[in-house]
Amino acid sequence: MQQSNLPIPRGWYSVLDSDELAEGEIKRLRYFDRELVAVRDADGKPRVFDAYCPHLGAHLGVGGQVEDGTIRCPFHGWRFRASDGACVEISYAKRIPPAAKLASWTTEEANGLVLVWYDAAGRGPDWQVDPISELAEEGWLRSARLEWTIHTHVQEILENVVDVAHLKYVHGAKSVPEYRERSKEPGKLHFSLESPDSEDTDVTAFLWGLGVARLRYEIGIPLFELDTQTPIDADQVEARTRIYLRDLGSAEANESATRAVVDELERQVDADIRIFEHKRRIETPPLCEEDGPIPAFRRWAGQFY
Numbered sequence: 001m002q003q004s005n006l007p008i009p010r011g012w013y014s015v016l017d018s019d020e021l022a023e024g025e026i027k028r029l030r031y032f033d034r035e036l037v038a039v040r041d042a043d044g045k046p047r048v049f050d051a052y053c054p055h056l057g058a059h060l061g062v063g064g065q066v067e068d069g070t071i072r073c074p075f076h077g078w079r080f081r082a083s084d085g086a087c088v089e090i091s092y093a094k095r096i097p098p099a100a101k102l103a104s105w106t107t108e109e110a111n112g113l114v115l116v117w118y119d120a121a122g123r124g125p126d127w128q129v130d131p132i133s134e135l136a137e138e139g140w141l142r143s144a145r146l147e148w149t150i151h152t153h154v155q156e157i158l159e160n161v162v163d164v165a166h167l168k169y170v171h172g173a174k175s176v177p178e179y180r181e182r183s184k185e186p187g188k189l190h191f192s193l194e195s196p197d198s199e200d201t202d203v204t205a206f207l208w209g210l211g212v213a214r215l216r217y218e219i220g221i222p223l224f225e226l227d228t229q230t231p232i233d234a235d236q237v238e239a240r241t242r243i244y245l246r247d248l249g250s251a252e253a254n255e256s257a258t259r260a261v262v263d264e265l266e267r268q269v270d271a272d273i274r275i276f277e278h279k280r281r282i283e284t285p286p287l288c289e290e291d292g293p294i295p296a297f298r299r300w301a302g303q304f305y
Contacts, residue, residue, distance in 0.1 A: 005281070006153050007234060008032055009304035010119040011187065011209030012129050014228035014240065017145070018112045021046055026071065028061030032118055033233040036105070037061040041082035042069030046114040049085050050103040053078065060102075071102070111135055111226060112142070112242075113212070118231075127187030129208045134224065134244065143223075143258040144243040148269060152276040154210050154237050155301055157229045160272060161205060161213075162293040164193060170271050173200045179293040189300055210304060221257055222246035225265075241265065 015029050021038055028051065029036040035051035037060050051059050053073040058064075063074030070079040070088060078100065079089040085102030106117040106125060111132045117125045134140050150157070160166065167173040175197040182190040182204075193203040202218040215225040226242045243261055248254050287294060 005283070006155060007120060007305065008118060008231045009155065009210050009301070010117075010121075010123070011211050011304050012108070012115045012117055012125070013211035013230040014113040015048060015116050015230060016046070016114040017240075017242070018046075018109055018114060021114060024066045026061055026064050026066055028059075031116075031230050031232055031238070033231075035059065035061070037064070037071075038114060039066055039071060039082050043083070045083075046107050046109050047082050047085075048105040048107045048114070048116050049080075050105075054100060054102065111212075113226075113228065115212070127185075127208075129212050130188075132214060132226065134246075139247045141245050141247055141254065142242055143245040143254055144241075144262050146241045146243075146262065146265065146269075148239045148273065149232070150237050150239055150273055150276055151235060152237055153235060153281065154229045154231050156276055156279075156281065157237060157239060157272075158207060158210055158213065159294065159297055159301070160276075161203075161215075162191070162193075162297045163291075164293060165290065166275075167193075170275065171268055173197075175200060176290070177202070181296070184300065186303065189297075210301060219261075221248070223257070223261065239269075241269075 015031055016027060016038055021027055021040060023040045023044060027038040029038055036048055037051045038046060038048045041047050051061050053060055053075060055076060055078055058073050058075035060071055060073060065072045069082050071082055072079050077091055078087055080086065080102050081088050085104045087096050087100035090096055108115045110129050112135065115129060162179060164177050164179055168176050175195055177193040177195040180192045180194060182192060187209050189207045191205055195202055204216045206214045211229055213227040215227060223243060223245045226244060228240045230238045232238055243258060245254060245258060248257060
């Protein structure tokens with residue numbers, strides 16, 4: 001794919017699932033064309049920092065250690081408080097330089113995700129990712145987690161969801177579904193895709209920016225997807241899908257349902273990736289009237305730039 005002329009949009013993005021960050025661990029990350037590290041502070045809250053020590057540039061994710069709520073640099077042993085990145089100890093120095101502080105990222109934990117706020121202009125968040133009610137209820141299982149690295153821009157992935165016509169020609173739907181906007185507010189969009197053909201699947205989606213989405217399919221069993229799209233850089237995205245299934249009563253039934261969903265999802269995503277990685281973004285396309293959801297989505301997405 002040719003490089004996108006869109007920058008990385010502002011918003012909340014997942015950098016880890018909560019179960020991937022243990023207390024006492026430093027996790028090396030690369031997103032937003034930056035090297036980052038994630039740790040949990042003394043209270044167990046996730047924190048994300050730029051990876052390089054401000055002293056002489058050592059990478060804290062390569063040999064750094066978590067000690068008593070601090071991050072110790074592997075190069076000169078400087079210790080930075082994990083809650084805010086402030087340097088609290090230089091064992092061989094009489095005073096700590098005022099600028100000795102790690103660059104930190106606004107971080108939240110929600111819905112089993114470690115989320116960071118990205119804004120190239122340095123502005124803080126003006127909306128939040130809402131709790132998903134099912135995750136507070138008993139009986140819901142995360143039955144699968146899938147991951148892809150896709151050479152595309154992050155907006156292309158969610159714009160693809162509202163591109164109703166491609167569902168017939170790429171994914172084999174018998175008819176083109178109707179897009180219905182349910183609600184819209186700063187940072188958030190709720191819509192459904194309703195098929196006139198009873199053999200096709202209706203979809204209900206809730207988007208938090210361009211980084212987090214919940215998709216529910218009407219397929220006869222209770223499940224939903226929690227999808228995240230996180231820019232590695234302007235033209236490469238880490239896409240993750242977590243399948244949540246309400247317990248069907250036995251391990252065999254859960255496994256069988258999950259396998260069927262995963263097989264179909266992998267087939268569908270592979271078909272999309274084939275398009276994503278060879279297409280070119282056209283900023284002012286000659287759309288027909290039935291392409292209406294695409295310009296509406298682009299207008300909504302414009303708030304993130």
